[in-house]
Amino acid sequence: MSTAGNGCRQAFMRALLEEAMRDPSIFVVTSDARGSASLDDFAAALPGQFVEVGIAEQDAVGIGAGLAHSGKRVFVAGPASFYSARAVEQVKNDAAYADLDVKIVGVSGGVSYGALGATHHALHDLALYRSIPNMAVIVPSDAAQAGMAARDLAKRRGPAYIRMGRSPVPDSYAPGEARFEFGKANLLADGKDCAIIACGETLHYAMGAVHALGERGIRCSLLDVPTIKPLDEAAILGAARRCGAVVTVEESYAFGGLGGAVAELLSQRTPTPMRILGFPDSYLPAGSSEELFAHCGLDSAGIERKVLEFLRGLGRA
Numbered sequence: 001m002s003t004a005g006n007g008c009r010q011a012f013m014r015a016l017l018e019e020a021m022r023d024p025s026i027f028v029v030t031s032d033a034r035g036s037a038s039l040d041d042f043a044a045a046l047p048g049q050f051v052e053v054g055i056a057e058q059d060a061v062g063i064g065a066g067l068a069h070s071g072k073r074v075f076v077a078g079p080a081s082f083y084s085a086r087a088v089e090q091v092k093n094d095a096a097y098a099d100l101d102v103k104i105v106g107v108s109g110g111v112s113y114g115a116l117g118a119t120h121h122a123l124h125d126l127a128l129y130r131s132i133p134n135m136a137v138i139v140p141s142d143a144a145q146a147g148m149a150a151r152d153l154a155k156r157r158g159p160a161y162i163r164m165g166r167s168p169v170p171d172s173y174a175p176g177e178a179r180f181e182f183g184k185a186n187l188l189a190d191g192k193d194c195a196i197i198a199c200g201e202t203l204h205y206a207m208g209a210v211h212a213l214g215e216r217g218i219r220c221s222l223l224d225v226p227t228i229k230p231l232d233e234a235a236i237l238g239a240a241r242r243c244g245a246v247v248t249v250e251e252s253y254a255f256g257g258l259g260g261a262v263a264e265l266l267s268q269r270t271p272t273p274m275r276i277l278g279f280p281d282s283y284l285p286a287g288s289s290e291e292l293f294a295h296c297g298l299d300s301a302g303i304e305r306k307v308l309e310f311l312r313g314l315g316r317a
Contacts (some may be wrong), residue, residue: 005141006171008201009107010162015147016075019154020046026073026154027051031060036166046215057082061090061102068100073154080106080163081113084125085173096134096159098125103153103160104129110201110251111292112166118283122163123221127256130229131163136160137229139200139258142171144178145226152182163200165251167289170204172224187231187239191219194311195239196303198249199225199258206249207291208300210291213307220307231261233269236267240272245314247275247307251300254278275310277303 020026020042034040043050051067053060058077064074076083083091083106095102106125113120129137138153138160140146146164148198148232172188173179179186185197189210197207202223210220221239225232240246246266248259259276266272279296293299297306311317 001231002078007038007166007168008140008146008276009166010038011143011147012105012140012150012162012164013042015150016154017042017045019151020049023031023073024049025071026075027076029053029060029064029067029076031055031057031078031082033107036079037077037105039077047226054127057087058090061087061104062094064102065090065094065100066100068095070100073101075103075105077105077107078299079113079120080109080122080125081120084122084128084221088128092132094274096132099134100159101157101269103162104297106163108166109163110165111279111289114287114289114292117286121284123253123279124250124256125161125163126228126250126252126258127260128258130261132174134159135229136227138162138227140164140180140226141203141224142169142178144171144172144173145180148178149226150178152180156182159210164278165201165289168200172207178205181227183227183230185235186226187221188224189220189222191221193220194245194247194307195221195222195223195243196247196249196307197225197236197239197258197262199228200251202249202251202298205300205303206297209303209307213302218311225258228261231265232285233265236262236265237270240266240270245273245311245316247277247310249277249303251282251298252278273314275306277306
């Protein structure tokens with residue numbers, strides 16, 4: 001894993017701008033979030049394809065739905081904490097119910113706004129948007145994958161929720177090797193002792209844990225799942241059958257998100273011992289993203305420790 005850091009939101013918006021310069025039907029709507037969503041370049045280059053509504057997330061989604069009804073391909077961008085709370089009714093009824101081409105781009109998701117406290121954390125968004133019919137749910141792991149997701153979504157019809165963080169994250173893929181295929185998981189390590197399934201910016205922590213576990217002689221598979229909905233069922237079932245033990249890791253509450261999706265699948269198709277690693281069912285204290293990951297045992301050391309405890313409980317470590 002490269003230690004170079006790049007921002008997912010910046011990469012996503014750079015790629016989207018390039019697509020929009022070729023396709024005048026692509027519009028971006030935002031709610032006083034040019035800076036947060038890295039939209040200054042888009043607004044300057046394509047003012048006729050950019051709509052600023054001020055601090056009014058419900059209006060942003062409604063306007064986006066109206067544009068989509070007029071044949072536009074719309075990306076509504078702003079902080080994930082607001083687009084997974086105050087604007088949910090508009091997303092559900094105006095965009096998803098009508099199956100419109102409206103993508104909700106939630107930036108600074110998870111605990112990116114950690115220092116601002118629980119009101120600005122977005123840890124329920126994956127569970128929420130998974131439960132809305134017609135909505136795809138996408139969580140890029142690094143900047144390269146975020147740019148690829150933007151290009152894919154600029155051509156793909158239908159509603160979707162895309163969640164990214166705020167700060168630069170280490171590159172999960174070597175230069176030129178990033179992969180994003182809608183609805184597909186990527187196998188990054190192929191061990192037989194445990195399948196670790198991660199999404200988004202937790203992937204680099206999971207990669208560190210896989211490396212540390214390997215030094216202990218525990219060989220883990222690692223699946224990157226950038227598309228939580230639709231889920232790559234074949235890849236997950238295959239990993240579960242090969243390893244016989246599954247651990248999921250996500251920057252989300254430990255219910256309803258990636259872990260919930262995997263548990264729903266395995267319980268019905270291939271019952272497998274499983275542990276879900278995510279944030280606890282409580283409002284978190286204020287702190288940096290890194291501090292909160294460590295506090296909740298979701299950094300590399302914490303993941304390594306929890307996987308070891310899980311496998312020892314199964315008599316496998």
